[in-house]
Amino acid sequence: MTHARPSLSLLSLALTAALLSACSSSPTPPQASQATAPPVLQPVSLVTVPLQAGDSPSSVGAALHGTVLSWNDAGCASGVTVDCEAIVGVQAPVALAAQGVGRLGRPVTVEANGAAFRATGTLLVGMEGARIAWAGGSLQAWTQGARIAWAGGTYAPVPQNTATWTQVHLQQAQALAPALGEGVTVAVIDTGLDLTHPAFEGALTDPSTWQDYVGADRVPQEEGVLGTGGYGHGTNVAGIVLQIAPNAKIMPLRVLDANGVGTVANVALAVRWAADHGANVINLSLGSAKDSRAVRDAVASAAARHIPVIASAGNDGSTRLTYPAANAPDVGNLLGVGSVDAADVKSLFSSYGRDLSLLAPGEHVYAPAPDGLLAAWTGTSMSAPEVAGGLALALGQPLKVGVDDLTGALRGSATKVDGLLPNLPYAGRLGSGRVDLSAFLGRTVR
Template identity: 50%
Template sequence: MSVPLQSGDTPSSLTSTLGGEVVTWDDTGCAASNAESCFALLGMSGATTLKAQGLQALSTQRGRNVYMESNRDVFSGGGTLTATMSGSRGIWIGGNFLAWSGGSRGIWIGGMYNVIPENTQNWRKIELEKAQMMAPNLGAGVTVAVIDTGIDLKHSAFQGSLSDPSTWRDFYAADNVPQEEGTLGVGGFGHGTNVAGIILQVAPKAKIMPLRVLGPDGSGDVATVASAIDWATAKGARIINLSLGSEDNSRVVQEAIARATARNVLIVSSAGNANVSSITYPAATATLGINSLSVGSVNLSDIKSSFSNYASQLELVAPGENVFAPAPGELLAAWSGTSQAAPMVAGGLALAFGQTLVVPISDVTKKLAENAFDVYNNGANQAYKDQLGIKGRLDLVKFLENTIKY
């Protein structure tokens, strides 16, 4: 339940009137003209009961737009079907991404991506080598919030690449240690670690803010996703990666996204993996020009991935098949899904934000989509004409040429 706050409200007064438990309380905007940011989220469970008379009183007598929606397990990593491990895994070679990021040229050795050579073809496809030369700060000073299953906080790949621990939060377990939990290859375990690792391969000097909202099975609640978006915004994230989705539009989550984008935080959302002609929320409501972007997946031949959702409102696609990144327990593993395409885009945005922009922030996501590689010239994609992005697949070089000073 979302409740706009008014003068005199307290957590105890609302729960006394409505029942339930306070999940989020933000009264920072109550005294300002930006009063729409003054709100509370209340959760109802089997142990708590909504007081209908109290709801009517708040909604009518005091003129508030109070509303309720489903909460439990509405979201999953990647939508209807979660992204999947591709069956390839190995031992992490040691070190972290920063160890290879003293200069962009040093990352590439003999035409191979030195940190994770298995991804060389993916990075050639989006012209990552040249992009890192154009953006030599490699995302330094940019924090990307990964709202997901958490990450393996102890993995050597992430040492030196995480935001200050005061910015971490586990909304699933209600503590400050967003550590992945589970068994590798089962459910969503390893999903967030992979997503964070993809971002850092694209922008090695960016910082990852780990926020856990999904459990080991890959599912999570509306309230935790919305709370994490607000948290990331308040704690200084410039970019938020949402490699998750729902078939249902959540007003609570959409309002959190609106609060974030109004503060020039960019939101990147995956389109879902059910191979249907509609994309999951919040990707389905992403709009160019208001700091949000939806991302689907193609293979290395720029053909739509067999699993990727597609739709006229999809704004961009990126390689999302067999993408290698760290896995919990000092391992390396490949995953496939739109969940893997989205962090490539988030990493590209971090590269741009690490440099001097020559366009307004509100134009950045539009530039990314408009400067994509045209995938519609490939006859195999004719069935998906205008449903794989404005133009098609992520092209980091063309994007940076039209976005940053270099």
């Protein structure tokens, strides 16, 4: 990332009209037949521009010979920096773009818009029972009268997860939050999801709130082949949220392609979109090895608007958390979540460190899969939506704390695990511990 001060002129090409239509706030939602679209021309570089009096999208875009992707001026009057800036896409590489910002007469940030983000979950293959047929019905249906989510100590919709949900005390948490997330919207920014899967019947937001930044349309349908790349990742993540909070609504936003890869611009734009279109919680089961000003500011803007953002910590087993999870210590309402196994031992793959916020079970977590299946995935991607779902449970109830106190309550109610013998090498680097949803709800809801 380069911090550039004004100098020479900038040579660039404008983005295609397809990207403009993808960023529009009010196009008519397309039909499902439009779900597949050609790749969108992505900008080579992103310029984050602090706005000044007299700026307009046309003047800023023209000055940079680029396309304004995001215009955020709501905070200009009140001095909220992350809500007083624009993101401009240009076709010049970073070094050239950094030389070409002189026309604006102010400091800007220039960064590459590469395919920097990756999904942080892996489909289990070659394991008997890892992919099976969905039992039928929506996840919401299991909470409505005739169907009962918990029967005889077993989680009925997905019995394979009974031990996992018992570990985080989900049954007791749902008893404390009988609305089960009703009225709460969780944005799942991911590979999209299988919009036709019976598990999601009645559980998605209005299509006017959907976006597919990969295909440049409004139908964030997963694409690919199950077992290859990231196909099914978003479907699993959304299904985990709904197992925790069955009456919540999922806002599907597609930023990762079939390989589970996405650009900086698309992630930043999706976070902004989610905050502007009614999300109460944002889930990011993805990460990048590099910090991004555009994404960090988008997350900080959502967090400043009382929207908790949950990000997966990464899967390389190192002390280097992926971004934006690594930004959690500096951004209120942002949590970075790692993974533990069934014995509360840190998963070998899970990244960890002093910047980690929380842990949640992330191994062999079953949820809906495309083509009417149920499948198990492993990764910190599976841990994050458990925390997002827990927040949805709380937000569906009358609270005895402020919304901005919820992320702190999650950490304060977690079960310490770094004193366990297998975890001792990680002492002090496993965040507040493994999430306890029952203890969390006990602290926060009336």
